[in-house]
Every structure is written in structure tokens, then in C-alpha cells.
Amino acid sequence: MKKLVIVFFSLLFSATALTQPFDLKKDFRQARWFNDSLKQIIADAGLAGSFDAGEDGMEQVSFAVIDLTHKKPLLGGVNMDNFIYPASVYKMYVAMEVLKQVSEGKYSLYDSYVVHSPNDVDHSSEIKWDPRPLLRGGDTVTLNYLIDLMITRSDNSAANCLIDIAGRKNINNTMHQYGWYGSEVTRKFLSRKFEDPGYDTIKGTETSALHAALFMYGIYKENLVNFWVSKELYSFLSRQLDTTKLATGLPRSAVFAHKSGWWSYYTNDVGIVEDGKVKFIISLFTPVPEEEARPRMKLVAARVYQLLLRRK
Numbered sequence: 001m002k003k004l005v006i007v008f009f010s011l012l013f014s015a016t017a018l019t020q021p022f023d024l025k026k027d028f029r030q031a032r033w034f035n036d037s038l039k040q041i042i043a044d045a046g047l048a049g050s051f052d053a054g055e056d057g058m059e060q061v062s063f064a065v066i067d068l069t070h071k072k073p074l075l076g077g078v079n080m081d082n083f084i085y086p087a088s089v090y091k092m093y094v095a096m097e098v099l100k101q102v103s104e105g106k107y108s109l110y111d112s113y114v115v116h117s118p119n120d121v122d123h124s125s126e127i128k129w130d131p132r133p134l135l136r137g138g139d140t141v142t143l144n145y146l147i148d149l150m151i152t153r154s155d156n157s158a159a160n161c162l163i164d165i166a167g168r169k170n171i172n173n174t175m176h177q178y179g180w181y182g183s184e185v186t187r188k189f190l191s192r193k194f195e196d197p198g199y200d201t202i203k204g205t206e207t208s209a210l211h212a213a214l215f216m217y218g219i220y221k222e223n224l225v226n227f228w229v230s231k232e233l234y235s236f237l238s239r240q241l242d243t244t245k246l247a248t249g250l251p252r253s254a255v256f257a258h259k260s261g262w263w264s265y266y267t268n269d270v271g272i273v274e275d276g277k278v279k280f281i282i283s284l285f286t287p288v289p290e291e292e293a294r295p296r297m298k299l300v301a302a303r304v305y306q307l308l309l310r311r312k
Contacts, residue, residue: 021179022214024075028066034076038065041303042078045296051287053265059084059287062209063300066217067308068279073217077283080210083182084285087261088126088154089212089268090205093185095147095236096215097166097174099229102143107165109144118194119160126154127241135161151236151259156189163188168199174225178214183207212270213283219257220272220281237271244294245269246282249301254278267293278309 022028042048042063050058062084064077101107117137125134132149135141135157143165150158163171163185172184186202188195218224219233237257246269247256258271267290270283282304286293 020177022217027073028075029070029072030075034065034067034074035078037307038063038076038304039078041300041307044303045299047286047288047296047300048078051265053085053287056085056265056287059265061287062283062285064209064213064281064283065304066213066281067311068220068281069277069308069311075213077209077213080213081208082285083206083208084268084287085204085263085266086207086212086285087263087266087268088156088159088189089259089261089270089285090183090185090207091150091154091159091162091261092212092215092233092237092259093171093175093183093207094159094162094166095151095233096225096229097171098143098147098162099232100174100225101166101170103226103228107143109147110142112140113143113146113161113165115139115141115157115161118190119164119188120157121160121190122155122157126156127152130241147236148239152239152241154242154259154261160188160190178218180207180211180214183211207285209270209283209285212285213281216270216272216281216283234272240271245297246271246284246301248294249298249303250305251275254305262290262293265289267297269297273305275305278305280304280308 047061050060053059060079060082062079062082064080067074102109115135115137120135120137122134130153146158146162149155168185175183186205192200219230222230224230234257240258242260245260250256254273254275256271256273260269265287267288268285273280
């Protein structure tokens with residue numbers, strides 16, 4: 001019986017695994033009318049053109065949408081390949097690698113982990129009403145708890161711990177297997193003076209709307225790393241507590257598994273929307289402060305939903 005269980009889980013972890021880049025020409029359809037429609041939505045939301053991002057200079061939005069209705073999905077966007085600071089969105093890349101290593105048997109989700117300083121950086125919760133206490137040096141928690149805290153509450157301390165557990169080289173090797181060059185995880189969520197040697201002077205993490213959308217597409221297809229990793233990621237993302245950005249423009253009936261991020265000039269959100277026959281991935285990265293970005297993101301989500309609803 002033990003051998004049968006081992007074989008079952010080996011098949012579960014390896015089933016439908018994808019270890020090569022998506023082929024944009026073979027895997028997706030593209031259409032001028034779709035890109036034109038998305039470009040108009042961005043313009044109507046006041047997100048076209050360039051924005052002053054302080055020391056980062058002038059930045060532009062990065063926006064991608066994948067319509068999942070048909071067998072061959074429709075891909076479109078505005079500045080899809082533009083790399084921009086993702087804020088907490090890149091925590092989902094960290095979660096992927098940790099879960100990958102769990103699926104390989106290196107860790108268990110219920111292994112204990114002791115939090116060490118200076119990883120315990122949070123002084124307040126990103127989600128004020130979440131009752132879970134802030135992590136502090138010396139706390140003992142499980143990997144599952146850390147992942148949940150990092151994704152659902154966007155906890156920076158949990159992210160720092162998980163970056164150590166996963167290893168940045170491992171995260172980026174996996175990213176490279178999918179062709180996501182330029183979206184490497186380079187920094188923890190702490191001051192450079194507390195960074196590990198070699199990472200204290202490295203360029204900050206960036207990503208593009210296209211890479212983030214393809215990441216979500218892998219989850220949707222249940223073949224990002226493998227079936228189990230994809231299902232676990234979807235489960236964590238579907239419990240996201242921040243619903244103040246793209247989610248506000250979606251119907252209450254819609255299920256939105258997503259990861260948001262906001263810091264300084266940047267406000268971002270990416271996820272999988274499912275509402276009956278309307279199914280799509282939306283990925284929006286903006287160089288716009290959160291309070292200004294929220295109503296614009298609401299408009300974008302609502303307009304994209306209506307655009308795809310009319311196509312059904």
C-alpha cells in the first residue's frame with residue numbers, strides 16, 4: 001500500500017508538467033481589434049502615456065489580458081513587455097518555487113520554520129483587519145502558514161523568510177525555464193543594508209504584465225511546474241484579502257484568484273477571473289499611487305469584463 005501511495009503522489013506531482021516557455025504564436029491567438037479595444041480602455045481610464053515615478057524616472061503601464069473562452073485563448077494588451085516594479089506581486093513567484101520544492105520532497109508544507117531577524121520587517125499589517133499577529137524573530141511557524149500569510153495578506157516578513165527557504169537562484173532558474181528573463185527575484189522586502197552579500201547592490205526586481213499573465217495562465221491550465229503546485233497556488237491566490245483594486249470592477253459573482261501589490265508610485269494586480277462563461281486573465285501594472293490607481297483599475301476591470309461578456 002505504501003508503494004502505491006508513493007506512486008500516486010509521484011504521478012500527481014508530475015502530471016501535465018510544463019517546463020518550457022509558452023509559444024505566443026502557437027499557444028495564443030492575437031487580434032488587432034482586441035488590442036485596439038484594450039488600448040482604448042487604458043486611455044479612458046487615464047492610464048495612457050507616461051507617469052513620473054520619482055527616482056525611477058518616467059514609467060508606463062504594463063497591461064495584458066488573456067480571454068480563456070475558446071480552446072485557443074486570445075492574448076492582447078498595452079505595453080505587455082514593459083518591465084516595471086511589481087511591488088508584492090512577485091511574491092507569487094516565490095510561492096511557486098517553495099511549492100515546487102515541496103512537490104520534489106525537499107520540504108513539507110508542515111515543516112516548522114523559525115523566523116530570524118532582520119527578516120521580520122513588518123511594523124503593521126498590510127491588511128488592517130486581518131487578526132493574525134505580525135511575525136517576530138524567534139516565532140516558529142509552518143511553511144504553509146508562511147505562504148498563506150505572504151499571499152493572502154501580502155506579508156513582507158513571511159516573504160523574506162520564504163525567499164531564504166526557496167533560494168533566489170532556485171527561483172530564478174525556474175523562472176528561466178519558462179522564458180521569464182527580466183522577471184528574476186533579486187531583492188527581499190527589506191533595506192539594502194540588511195541584504196545578503198551580493199544582493200545589497202543588485203538591481204531591484206521587475207516584471208511585465210505578459211510574464212505575470214503567463215504565470216496565471218500556467219496555473220489556469222494546471223501545468224505550472226505540475227498539477228499539484230498549480231492547484232495549491234490557485235488555492236492561496238483565491239483567498240487573497242486585498243479586494244480594493246481590480247476586484248472592485250468585477251461582479252460579485254466572479255471568482256478572482258489574484259495577487260496585488262502596492263508601494264510608493266506603483267499599484268498592481270493580476271489574476272484569473274471566472275464568472276460563468278466569462279473567463280479571463282487580467283494583468284495590470286501601473287506607475288500610479290494606490291489612491292489614484294484604485295478607481296482607474298476598477299474602470300479597467302469593469303470594461304474588460306463587459307468587452308468579453310459581449311463576445312459570448
